Amino acid sequence: MSEGKDGFVPNPVLAGLVGICPLIAVSRSLAEATVYGLGAALCSIVLGAVAPPLRSVIADRLQAPAMLALSSALALVYGFLTRIYSPTIAAGLWIYSPLLAVSGLSLSTLRRSSLPGRIGPDGQSRLGAVAFEAVMFLFSAAFIGAAREIVGLGTLTLPVPGPDLPRLYVADFAPLRILVSTSGGFILLGFVIAAYRTLARVSGRKLP
Amino acid sequence: MAQDKRERIMENLAVAAVLGLLALIVGAFSLAADSNSVAAERSAFARDGSVVALAGRADDPSFDRVFRMRSASGLSFGAVMTLRSSRGSALVGASFSSDGELLELRLLGSCASRLPERPQDMIGEFPGAGEALARAAEKVRAISKASPEAGS
Numbered sequence: 001m002s003e004g005k006d007g008f009v010p011n012p013v014l015a016g017l018v019g020i021c022p023l024i025a026v027s028r029s030l031a032e033a034t035v036y037g038l039g040a041a042l043c044s045i046v047l048g049a050v051a052p053p054l055r056s057v058i059a060d061r062l063q064a065p066a067m068l069a070l071s072s073a074l075a076l077v078y079g080f081l082t083r084i085y086s087p088t089i090a091a092g093l094w095i096y097s098p099l100l101a102v103s104g105l106s107l108s109t110l111r112r113s114s115l116p117g118r119i120g121p122d123g124q125s126r127l128g129a130v131a132f133e134a135v136m137f138l139f140s141a142a143f144i145g146a147a148r149e150i151v152g153l154g155t156l157t158l159p160v161p162g163p164d165l166p167r168l169y170v171a172d173f174a175p176l177r178i179l180v181s182t183s184g185g186f187i188l189l190g191f192v193i194a195a196y197r198t199l200a201r202v203s204g205r206k207l208p
Numbered sequence: 209m210a211q212d213k214r215e216r217i218m219e220n221l222a223v224a225a226v227l228g229l230l231a232l233i234v235g236a237f238s239l240a241a242d243s244n245s246v247a248a249e250r251s252a253f254a255r256d257g258s259v260v261a262l263a264g265r266a267d268d269p270s271f272d273r274v275f276r277m278r279s280a281s282g283l284s285f286g287a288v289m290t291l292r293s294s295r296g297s298a299l300v301g302a303s304f305s306s307d308g309e310l311l312e313l314r315l316l317g318s319c320a321s322r323l324p325e326r327p328q329d330m331i332g333e334f335p336g337a338g339e340a341l342a343r344a345a346e347k348v349r350a351i352s353k354a355s356p357e358a359g360s
Contacts, residue, residue, distance in 0.1 A: 029320030
């Protein structure tokens, strides 16, 4: 099976953007973004571990719906665990919590992990690559959430258990409230992507 | 041909069984989260020696349950409500009298929103909060009317 024909993500660029959309909707604070990023990372790692053995057990035509169903179940279970951990954060994630299923599936390395063999053509463990990308997603989510909250509201909400979340006040006023709105989140994401591409070019990496 | 068809049916049945198992696991976590929420909301209202009991459940986007609270000052009702805006969300504990009058609004926790000092001013901060409180008051009135001990 070629990589282009495999399973559950039809287009990596589209899937990547679709996976980022719910993150931008919920990453208004460090607490929400970290909990969402952790959920997407755990979801990806579990799917990355389960995909290869699933491939040998389930027929090709059923692999895509099976992975989507597993991803949705993981997202729902994580949503319930979030409600137990902190009802305030769960209220913040709201209807976007089940969209962890999309974010979890959107990592590009996860697609490759469904191919045969535990080691990829680059000599790296497929599950290791998924785990690395999942952790990077978590750090990116936490960074975007922290940046939006600090620059947008001048505060930093910590993701601790319970309803009452501790808040650090970085400024006495809200410096740039637009960053906390969804449109502001996409503006910040544009700057983050531009900075990433600039750094990658400076370091000599080839970019499409 | 018949063998192929039978194999497909068996495959579909196996996947359906796995999906059923997944649904059971999700359902178990849902029950655990619900019982945890009931306990957490009850403890949020159990102040000043008041006895708190679950009075009813609601199918509302802003609150799931209504509690009956009996204290030295009398009978009242409470609901933990979620208020949302594009800038953040907050959990508030709203207390009502038996006839649905709002007695107290207490902030339990919030995410990413610089909220006003006084909880009462939060109603203006979150669009739709007034309507949500009105629906909660309506639910309290309905429970209070249906309950034989409402007037005591």
